Amino acid sequence: MAAVALDDGRTLAYEEHGDPDGVPVVVLHGAPGSRRFVPDDATTRSRRVRLVTFDRPGYGGSTRQEGRSLLDTSHDIAALADALGLDDFALFGVSAGGAHALGCAATPSLAGRLRRVGVASGPAPLDEVPGAWDAMPPHMRPTAEMARSDPGRSVRAIARYMQGWVDDPPSYLGDGGPAPDRAVLADPAVRPMLLDDVHEAFRQGAVGLADDLVASWRRWGFGTAEVAPGVLLWQGAHDTRAEPGLRYLAGALPGARLTVWPDQGHYGILPEWGAVLDALLAPVG
Numbered sequence: 001m002a003a004v005a006l007d008d009g010r011t012l013a014y015e016e017h018g019d020p021d022g023v024p025v026v027v028l029h030g031a032p033g034s035r036r037f038v039p040d041d042a043t044t045r046s047r048r049v050r051l052v053t054f055d056r057p058g059y060g061g062s063t064r065q066e067g068r069s070l071l072d073t074s075h076d077i078a079a080l081a082d083a084l085g086l087d088d089f090a091l092f093g094v095s096a097g098g099a100h101a102l103g104c105a106a107t108p109s110l111a112g113r114l115r116r117v118g119v120a121s122g123p124a125p126l127d128e129v130p131g132a133w134d135a136m137p138p139h140m141r142p143t144a145e146m147a148r149s150d151p152g153r154s155v156r157a158i159a160r161y162m163q164g165w166v167d168d169p170p171s172y173l174g175d176g177g178p179a180p181d182r183a184v185l186a187d188p189a190v191r192p193m194l195l196d197d198v199h200e201a202f203r204q205g206a207v208g209l210a211d212d213l214v215a216s217w218r219r220w221g222f223g224t225a226e227v228a229p230g231v232l233l234w235q236g237a238h239d240t241r242a243e244p245g246l247r248y249l250a251g252a253l254p255g256a257r258l259t260v261w262p263d264q265g266h267y268g269i270l271p272e273w274g275a276v277l278d279a280l281l282a283p284v285g
Contacts (some may be wrong), residue, residue, distance in 0.1 A: 001014075001015060001035070001060075001061050002015065002016075002077060003014050003061060003062075004080050004083045004086045004190070004252070006079050006154070007067075007079070009063075010057065010062070010063035010065060010254055010267045011061070011062065011063050011267070012054055012055070012057075012062050012063075012076055012079065012080055013035055013054060013055045013061030013062045014016040014052060014053065014054035014055070014080060015036075015038075015052075015053050015054075016050065016051065016052055016053075016084075017038055017042060017048045017053065018044035018048075018051040019043060019044070019045050019046050019048045019050055019051055020050055021048075021050070022045075022047070022048035022049045022050040022089060022245050023047075023049055023050065023089075023090070023091070023281055024049075024050045024052060024084075024086045024088075024089035025049050025051050025052070025080070025089065025090045025091075025092060025277070025280060026053075026054075026080070026086070026089055026090070026091050026092070027039075027051065027052065027053045027093075027097070027190075028050045028056075028073070028079060028091070028092065028093035028094065028097030028098070028100045028101050029053065029055075029056070029059075029094060029095075029097050029197070029201075030095030030097055031095065031096035031097070031208075031209050031216075032098075032172070032198060032201035032202060032206075032208065032212075033050070033056075033059065033069040033094075033095075033097065033197055033198075033201050034055050034059050034060040034197050034198075034200035034201045034203075035053040035054050035055045035059075035061075035080075035200070036053070036193065036195045036196045036197040036200045037053060037094070037193070037197075038051070038053055038193055038197075039051075039195075039201075039245030039269065039270055039273040040189070040273050040274075041082065042151070043273050043274045043277065044273075044277065046274075047278070049277055049281070050209070051056070052080070052084065052086075054076075054080060054088075055208075056060060056073065056076075056097075056100070056208060056212065057076070057208065057211065058137065058149075058204055058209075058210075058211050058212075059200070059201050059204065059208035059209075060201065060206040060208075061193070061201055061203070061205075062208075064204065064211070066152075066211070066212070067151065067152075067211075068211055068215060069215055069218070069220075069221055070099055070100055070102075070103035070114065070216070070220050070221060070222075071106075071107060071166055071220075071221045071222065073100040073104060074103055074104045074107035074109075074110045077091070077104055077110065077161050077179070078083055078109070078110050078113075079205040079256055081113065083222050086113075088113060088115050089113065089114065090113060090115050090116040090117070090118070090281070091104055091105070091114050091116070091117050091118070092117075092119075092120070092276070092280060093117075093118070093122055093218065093243075094119075094120045094121065094122070094140065094269050095119070095120070095121050095122060095123075095241075095266065096122070096123065096212055096213075096216060097122070097267040098119035098120065098121070098123065099120020099122060099123050099215075099220070101117055101118070101119050101122070102119065102122070102222075102224070102227050102231070102249075102251070102253075103221070103222060104116075104117070105227045105228045105231060106115045106223075106226045106228070107222075109141040111228040114228070115158050115169050115197055115284065116229045116230070116232065116268040116280045116281075116282075117120060117227075117228065117230070117232070118231070118232040118233075118234070118276060118279065118280050119125050119231060119232070119233050119234070119246075119249070120187070120233075120234040120268065120269040120276065121234070121235055121236065121239050121241065121246065121266050121268070121269070122233075122242065122245070122246060122249070123216055123245045123246075124224070124225070124244075124245030124248045124249045124252070125219075125220045126144075126217060127215075128217060128223070128224060128248065128252065129179065129244060129245055129248045130178050131244070132244070133243070135244065137261045139185040141285065143157050143158060143161075144213075144217040145196050147213070147214040147217040147218050148205065148217070148219075151214050154210075154213075154214050154217075155207070155210040155211060155214055156210075158206060158209065158210035158214070159205060159206040159207060159210050161207035162209060162210070163206065164205075165202065166202045166205050166206050167183040169195075169198045169199045169201070170195055170198065170199075171204045172198050172202075173185060173194060173195070173223045174199060175267075176267070177236040177265060177266065178239075178240075178265045178266075179238070179265075180236060180238050180263060180264050180265040180267070180268065181265035181266055181267045183278070184265075184267040184270055184271065185267070186214075187204050190270055202282070203280075210276060211220060214219040224249065224252040224253050225254065227253070227254065228254075229253075229254040229255035229256075230255045230256070230257075230284065231249075231253050231255075231256045231257075231259065232256075232257055232279050232280065233246060233249060233250055233253075233256055233258040233259070234259050234260075234261065234268065234269065234272070234276065235259075235260050235261070235268075236260075236261045236263075236264030236265040236266060236268035237260050237261060237264065237266075238263075238264065239264070239265045239266040239268065241266050242266070246258070252256055252260070262277045
């Protein structure tokens with residue numbers, strides 16, 4: 001693990017994988033998640049990709065940033081890119097990380113450095129998707145509503161709720177849900193990475209996850225119309241977590257392109273990693 005010192009005194013933990021001389025691709029992990037979410041390294045190397053993963057604040061080795069917003073991530077990524085000499089790179093967000101990727105693509109000072117932006121199984125703004133609040137699980141909605149009026153209290157409620165998984169991180173993965181995700185979780189080439197990822201995600205407790213959820217439940221600070229054109233979207237057909245948000249994004253984001261994997265679920269990014277990299281590296285235009 002390496003770290004970048006930020007202007008506000010925080011540190012941002014990161015790792016590099018793949019080909020050190022390759023095309024840079026920065027990954028935004030899910031929630032919970034960490035810099036240890038690393039898709040197949042052999043595939044990354046075969047595409048000549050320099051893969052950069054990092055812990056968002058409050059996860060793993062990165063200092064917590066209380067009250068952070070989705071747009072705050074763009075400043076952290078800009079600082080990380082500056083430290084690593086990345087003037088032009090692709091950005092990819094998986095699950096909850098997708099919202100942060102869209103925030104980066106809506107930040108003019110950073111968007112110009114992004115050769116491509118991709119999102120797999122990501123959420124959409126609650127305030128834009130018709131019926132999104134009503135579709136939220138009943139046990140989650142009161143805490144999500146609280147995030148609008150008392151975000152600190154919402155963070156504390158989430159942290160209390162998550163304590164059992166903090167004490168036993170592997171239990172968070174459960175049985176994986178639909179059959180394609182169960183297959184990914186059972187894959188001996190993948191499961192150790194996912195276990196490592198969730199252990200690191202909860203290293204500081206549940207504050208990283210809580211801050212992520214509150215940031216996604218609050219107003220995003222930008223609209224989908226403000227996101228730079230050409231975002232690539234992916235979803236597994238068996239992934240119910242990403243509905244209806246991803247379908248909404250496909251229609252609302254300027255020039256977005258959605259690919260649906262018919263035989264995948266929420267973890268589809270892992271078996272489809274090569275195809276995702278091919279799309280991120282394809283010439284623009």
